[in-house]
Amino acid sequence: MSCFEAYDPAFGRFVMGNAPLKQLATGFDWVEGPVWFGDAGCLLFSDIPDNKILRYTPGVGVSTFRAPSHYANGHSRDRQGRLVSCEHGLRRVTRTELDGRITVIADSYQGKPLNSPNDVVVKSDGSIWFTDPHYGIMSNYEGFAAKQELPCNVYRVDLDGSIEAVLTDFNCPNGLAFSPDEATLYVADTRRMFHSDPQHIRSFSMASGRPKGGAVFHTITPGCSDGIRCDTDGNLWSSAGDGVHCIAADGHLMGKILVPETVSNLCFGGRAKHQLFITATTSLYAITLNRVGAQTP
Known part of the structure; x- marks a missing residue:
C-alpha cells in the first residue's frame, strides 16, 4: 500500500514508489526538533517530556546525546556547524560550542523572561530567528508551569547579541523556515493552548531585510503545521495530522506522505540531503525522496 497521496501530478517526481517509509525507532514520549549533522553522520532530535536530546546514527541506532536537555524542543545549526537549541525548561535559546560549552543566546526580552522558545533557524548572515509560544510554561509536561510575562513573538538575534x-x-x-533564496520567511501559527484560534502558515517578504506582509500562505488539514522545511526548489514540507504535506511556493497542496502517527517536525538529511527524517508522536521515521533539502550547513 502506497504511503503517498498526489494532488498535483508534479508530486510524482518528488517521491519514489519503491522507497518505503521506515520507522527507525519508537517508544518515546513526544519527539521533536530533528536536525541533521552530516559531518558526524547522525541526526539529533528531542524527546521533550523525557528531558533528553537523542542521537540517531544510521546502522547503529539511538543513543542519548544530552540528559537533562532542559526540555529542549527545536534545533538548528549555525554557519559554523554548531548546535542551536530551544529549551523550554530554562526558557532560553542556547548554542553548543565545538568544545561542548553552552552559550546562552537569549533568555529574556526587555527585562522579562522568554516564554518557552520552540523552534529556531539561522539565516545566512548569522542572525538567529526563533519562535516563543507559551506551550512549555502552560503545564509541567514539556517544562515547568509558570507565569507568562511576554506575548508569543518571533525574535531575531543579531551577531552582536x-x-x-x-x-x-x-x-x-x-x-519557521526561510525559502532557499531567503526572500520569504514562513511561520506556522498553532494557536494558544486551550483556545480555538485559527491555525495556518503565514508568509513574509524579506525584501527589506525585515519580515513584511504576513498573509496566510496555507492552512493544513487535518491537524496543523508545526515543523516546516524547504527543499532546494522552494517547496515547503510541513508536519500535519496525517503525515507530511508538500506545499508549492504558490501555496497549493502538491501531495502527502502518510504517516501512522501525528507528525511534529521534520528535516532533510542523509548522504545527499535527500532523506526526510520525521518526528511523529512516539517514533522517528525516514523516507528517501527525489528532493534535496535547502537548509545549510
Whole structure:
C-alpha cells in the first residue's frame, strides 16, 4: 500500500514508489526538533517530556546525546556547524560550542523572561530567528508551569547579541523556515493552548531585510503545521495530522506522505540531503525522496 497521496501530478517526481517509509525507532514520549549533522553522520532530535536530546546514527541506532536537555524542543545549526537549541525548561535559546560549552543566546526580552522558545533557524548572515509560544510554561509536561510575562513573538538575534521582536501578531508562532533564496520567511501559527484560534502558515517578504506582509500562505488539514522545511526548489514540507504535506511556493497542496502517527517536525538529511527524517508522536521515521533539502550547513 502506497504511503503517498498526489494532488498535483508534479508530486510524482518528488517521491519514489519503491522507497518505503521506515520507522527507525519508537517508544518515546513526544519527539521533536530533528536536525541533521552530516559531518558526524547522525541526526539529533528531542524527546521533550523525557528531558533528553537523542542521537540517531544510521546502522547503529539511538543513543542519548544530552540528559537533562532542559526540555529542549527545536534545533538548528549555525554557519559554523554548531548546535542551536530551544529549551523550554530554562526558557532560553542556547548554542553548543565545538568544545561542548553552552552559550546562552537569549533568555529574556526587555527585562522579562522568554516564554518557552520552540523552534529556531539561522539565516545566512548569522542572525538567529526563533519562535516563543507559551506551550512549555502552560503545564509541567514539556517544562515547568509558570507565569507568562511576554506575548508569543518571533525574535531575531543579531551577531552582536541584540534581540528584536520582529513579529508580534501571532497567537502561538511555532515552526519557521526561510525559502532557499531567503526572500520569504514562513511561520506556522498553532494557536494558544486551550483556545480555538485559527491555525495556518503565514508568509513574509524579506525584501527589506525585515519580515513584511504576513498573509496566510496555507492552512493544513487535518491537524496543523508545526515543523516546516524547504527543499532546494522552494517547496515547503510541513508536519500535519496525517503525515507530511508538500506545499508549492504558490501555496497549493502538491501531495502527502502518510504517516501512522501525528507528525511534529521534520528535516532533510542523509548522504545527499535527500532523506526526510520525521518526528511523529512516539517514533522517528525516514523516507528517501527525489528532493534535496535547502537548509545549510
